[in-house]
Amino acid sequence: MNEDQTSMHHKLLIIGAGASGLMAAVTARDLGIDTAILDGNDRIGKKISMTGDGRCNITNESTATETDEAAALLRKYHGGQSDFPLPVLRQFGIRQTIDFFHVLGLPLTRLKEGFMYPMSLQAASVLDIFELALEDRSIPVYLNRKVVDVTVSKEHPRFTITCRTETEEQVVYTSEYLFLCTGGLTGQNAGTDGSGYELARRLGHTLVEPVPAIVQLKVQYPHLKALSGIKIQGQAHILANGEVVRSESGEIHFAEYGLSGPPILQLSRKAAFHLARGDSVTVSVDLMPGRTEEEVVEFLEMNWGTFEHRKVAESFTGFIHKKLIPVLLKEADIDQQPDLLCQDLSWRTKGVFYKILKRWDFKVTGTHSFENAQATAGGIDTRELVADTLESKLVPGLYMAGEVMDVDGDFGGYNLQWAWSSGYAAAMALGKHIFK
Ligand SMILES: Cc1cc2nc3c(=O)[nH]c(=O)nc-3n(C[C@H](O)[C@H](O)[C@H](O)COP(=O)(O)OP(=O)(O)OC[C@H]3O[C@@H](n4cnc5c(N)ncnc54)[C@H](O)[C@@H]3O)c2cc1C
Incomplete structure (x- = not known):
């Protein structure tokens, strides 16, 4: 000294x-x-x-x-x-x-x-x-x-x-x-x-x-801009190489960069670790966690049958966030057919809707940095x-x-x-x- x-x-x-x-x-x-x-x-x-x-x-x-x-x-x-x-x-x-x-x-x-x-x-x-x-x-x-x-x-x-x-x-x-x-x-x-x-x-x-943990996830998804700002109640699963490694429920937030909200923050540490290991990481969002896949199919079929004269976009009114509907139509490749009626829905298109309501997949490309993380x-x-x-x-x-x-x-x-x-x-x- x-x-x-x-x-x-x-x-x-x-x-x-x-x-x-x-x-x-x-x-x-x-x-x-x-x-x-x-x-x-x-x-x-x-x-x-x-x-x-x-x-x-x-x-x-x-x-x-x-x-x-x-x-x-x-x-x-x-x-x-x-x-x-x-x-x-x-x-x-x-x-x-x-x-x-x-x-x-x-x-x-x-x-x-x-x-x-x-x-x-x-x-x-x-x-x-x-x-x-x-x-x-x-x-x-x-x-x-x-x-x-x-x-x-x-x-x-x-x-x-x-x-x-x-x-x-x-x-x-x-x-x-x-x-x-x-x-x-x-x-x-x-x-x-x-x-x-x-x-x-x-x-x-x-x-x-x-x-970083307790942090937002960046995802690759073509319609993120249209989803930005939407908050929905749902369940999110994190998948590493196709296997579910953790699930959380609550308010999921969509942003221009990807996903946030309490369930996503909770899942983020798993995503970060698997990404660091070079695994393929996906967030799968369940928009109707209270119902099984069979119940969702039954519910949609009933809806489309009862309101067969309505436009497809209108058939989602009341149970899906309004701003999600145009994105669902894009996913099903029917956004250019705004007048398509429920009675004219093809099985292929219906299949896209069944899947997206229960398993809407987003490829995770990264997390936000330590600067944005809480842990x-x-x-x-x-x-x-x-x-x-x-x-x-x-x-x-x-x-x-x-x-x-x-x-x-x-x-x-x-x-x-x-x-x-x-x-x-x-x-x-x-x-x-x-x-x-
Ligand atoms: C934005 C944000 C919000 C959060 N909100 C919550 C919340 O609401 N609830 C919750 O449970 N957790 C929350 N956390 C996490 C929580 O703050 C931390 O887990 C907790 O503070 C960790 O305590 P610690 O004592 O380990 O470290 P810290 O509280 O981070 O303290 C470490 C201290 O060590 C000092 N230090 C570091 N290196 C040196 C060095 N070389 N020489 C001298 N001093 C040094 C630092 O200056 C600092 O004061 C949040 C974190 C962030 C970033």
Whole structure:
């Protein structure tokens, strides 16, 4: 270290003042551990302020009533090791999250489908509450400290952390324990640029190649422009090389680039992974998910029989979004015959309609980038972490929490829930280790 460098030592240093880092800091401090946080931004929780359309969807209560809440919650998470999140979710689930924020002074409220938000419906309140919590506990927060290197030694101090300040100076901190809470690759203007992966790699960890998740899908379809702006209720299946790999229901949005809406966002991680593997990926939309294929055929036949004197376009009125009808006619190659009557429909044309109402296929060409994504699928390989403590198996004293590792949650508050749960579990594990 040269003379210009500052050195600061803490028992625990947390890299990242995001959701998991803040949770870990408060928990560790409450256990009596000398804790400080480093972040490259000029304020804490920049990412949190962007969440939930500015309202912060903190968690989701919909699985909280299940007998085994943690097992139910586990189904909302994905990654290379499917059971990995379970021990953490058992320690700190939805009830504990709601109680934690209540105790911090932030009551939550439930909106649609179990989505929980701060009662103020303002993401800024979450930051304000954490700022107050840090202040109450006198937890030092070193801002504008971009961590550029971490080294580990067998001697005291164990970790040496080199940061770059906003004026390009180098500042060095040391600690006995280190938490890597640096997030994934989404919202890069909020400081999450993947530099945490590089730090972990330097310490010997492996990266499961990250892909964007909870993101819009780009599709190849000739009539996308005509569909743009339409929202329909339906079911979407994602197919990889012709096999259905996941299905979701809800409001599907058509856009000029492709598809969006909650079910598509939910399916996007599967699409991204299969695309990265070079698989052929398709989204198949079911416009009438409440009926089987046979029931749809029966329903259409009945409709066309009862109203045989009506034009084909009119026969869809009332059960299909009006703006979809011209596209259906194009698909069936009868858009140039606007006066064609139901009684004159050929079997071939009817077959096109049966198929499109139940299995309307869109070839997926890509996803939008990390810039538009809400989560990162992939990250530090969880096989290198102990599942119930989140301590590194390679570097004793190094813990990870949040999105930096290969765990991602569904749309609806589950990613922040993972940040809260894992931040808590890592801090508790360290507490047990220190005070055992
Ligand atoms: C637009 C958007 C909306 C979202 N909405 C929701 C939602 O409503 N509900 C939900 O559950 N999830 C939502 N998410 C996902 C959620 O925000 C993340 O999963 C969660 O914030 C991850 O927490 P984390 O602690 O792992 O990382 P982050 O909260 O991303 O924090 C990481 C922190 O580490 C810092 N950092 C990174 N590298 C370094 C370094 N080298 N040196 C110093 N500091 C560093 C960053 O500056 C950042 O402050 C949303 C994401 C986005 C992008």
